[in-house]
Amino acid sequence: MHLDQHKHLNDEELVARIIHEGKTELFELLYKRYFFKVVDKSYSFIKNKSMAEDFANDILAKAYEKLPGFKGNSLFSSWLYAITYNYSIDYLRLKKKLHYPNWNSENEIPDIPDESEADLEEMSYDKLLIILERIHPEEKALLLMKYQDNLPGKAIAQTLRISEDAVKMRLKRARTRVIYLYQSMLEKD
CATH class of the missing domain: 1.10.1740.10 (RNA polymerase sigma factor, region 2, helix turn helix motif)
Structure with missing residues (x-):
């Protein structure tokens, strides 16, 4: 053939x-x-x-x-x-x-108001790449699957072998961590 x-x-x-x-x-x-x-x-x-x-x-x-x-x-x-x-x-x-629950408890982040999500849209690609290297690989994968590959929550859950509720919770935490790291980066500039 x-x-x-x-x-x-x-x-x-x-x-x-x-x-x-x-x-x-x-x-x-x-x-x-x-x-x-x-x-x-x-x-x-x-x-x-x-x-x-x-x-x-x-x-x-x-x-x-x-x-x-x-x-x-x-x-x-x-x-x-x-x-x-x-x-x-x-x-x-x-x-x-790298056990995610242990890593997460060792890397606490403060609560950030939801309106800070607007910061995400203003973030440059270069800064995002730097931040993605500073978060846990599972959070990075979650964000990439959701926003780059547009996978539904069910597919993400199956991939990471966690529940859909855990996907929602970890996705929210990952976004919060990215915003927190971005705001920290801005303060240093």
Whole structure:
């Protein structure tokens, strides 16, 4: 089979052909589309380029194995990124023993009035990147899944293996932490 004749298919059409028609060689197209995106997402958590490339291979292999479980309730990319976040966070949990409840209690933040959320919209991309490196990887993943990948709460809950209520609570806490760190940054400028 010549792969070029299938390049025009979107991700979900490729997945359908792989699953329902057994055209497993089409996964190579998905691999090529997403390898460097998965590397970038992994790198943003683990900060090691060669390890991020190894992770990307592992993550894409894992996605291939789990493909029959892809229900199409979200975009393939969202589903793949959820696997990527999970894989990266699991690694950090093991390597750095980053247990979120313990980390959160050691990194208390003051209550911030809700109107401060307007500060988020004024924040520069550069400052946001700096702040994302200072919060817990799970909070970072939550924010990226919600605001960059537009995943629904249920998908985020499944990815992080927590309840939807915990997602709402941690998302609120993560936004508050970002606002707090941003305000602290402004005071230092």
